[in-house]
Amino acid sequence: MTSHDAIVQLLLIAIPVLLLALIDEPCPGPLENASGPAGHDEPGRVRRAGAEG
Amino acid sequence: MYAAHLAAGMAIKGRAPRAPTWALLTGAFVPDILWIPLAWLGVEPTARAVFFDDWSHSLATTIVWATLFAAIFWKRGAAAAGALWLAVCSHFLLDLPIHPKALALYPHSAVHLSLGLGNVDRATYWWVQLGVVAALGLVYVHGALRNRVPARRIAAVCLILASLHLLMR
Numbered sequence: 025m026t027s028h029d030a031i032v033q034l035l036l037i038a039i040p041v042l043l044l045a046l047i048d049e050p051c052p053g054p055l056e057n058a059s060g061p062a063g064h065d066e067p068g069r070v071r072r073a074g075a076e077g
Numbered sequence: 078m079y080a081a082h083l084a085a086g087m088a089i090k091g092r093a094p095r096a097p098t099w100a101l102l103t104g105a106f107v108p109d110i111l112w113i114p115l116a117w118l119g120v121e122p123t124a125r126a127v128f129f130d131d132w133s134h135s136l137a138t139t140i141v142w143a144t145l146f147a148a149i150f151w152k153r154g155a156a157a158a159g160a161l162w163l164a165v166c167s168h169f170l171l172d173l174p175i176h177p178k179a180l181a182l183y184p185h186s187a188v189h190l191s192l193g194l195g196n197v198d199r200a201t202y203w204w205v206q207l208g209v210v211a212a213l214g215l216v217y218v219h220g221a222l223r224n225r226v227p228a229r230r231i232a233a234v235c236l237i238l239a240s241l242h243l244l245m246r
Contacts, residue, residue, distance in 0.1 A: 041099060047230055
């Protein structure tokens with residue numbers, strides 16, 4: 025087996041492994057990491073525009 | 078086998094959601110990943126007349142590789158480590174029916190294991206693999222639905238597995 029063959033063989037394994045792993049377990053985005061969704065000060069309490077003052 | 082090894086990793090993922098997907102998929106290819114440098118170094122010659130892959134692919138060494146690989150992930154729990162052990166061993170089971178040379182019991186063993194399909198033509202080989210990919214894909218879909226994996230992600234995984242198998246035609 026030549027070095028070229030070895031690299032091709034490794035890529036044939038690595039590329040689909042990375043692709044499937046990223047699809048199945050995508051990295052969490054910044055909103056998913058935050059303590060709560062935008063517009064919520066705390067769980068269960070939603071701030072509505074114009075509700076106060 | 079190619080896409081079938083990936084399908085095996087995904088099928089196991091459906092049953093062991095705590096095991097990392099990348100590790101399951103890598104585990105399903107451990108004998109091949111080891112075979113590449115061994116073949117490159119000439120330890121496992123690839124020429125048909127002298128083909129030898131007992132160190133990377135025999136039953137005994139596959140079990141050793143599986144145990145070492147699973148041990149790396151022991152901190153993730155016994156279920157995850159067991160799933161990773163199974164992922165590595167799945168490589169032997171999937172290679173057993175069809176492989177360039179019957180798989181050895183252990184390196185340099187006189188005993189070789191095979192289901193005797195090594196001489197089937199290329200088209201039959203492709204269809205056999207398709208059946209294996211489809212069966213393992215169904216196992217993955219069943220497990221993923223149970224684990225509430227979004228349908229579009231399941232569809233993407235199935236599409237990639239099917240595409241990889243079609244590319245190998």
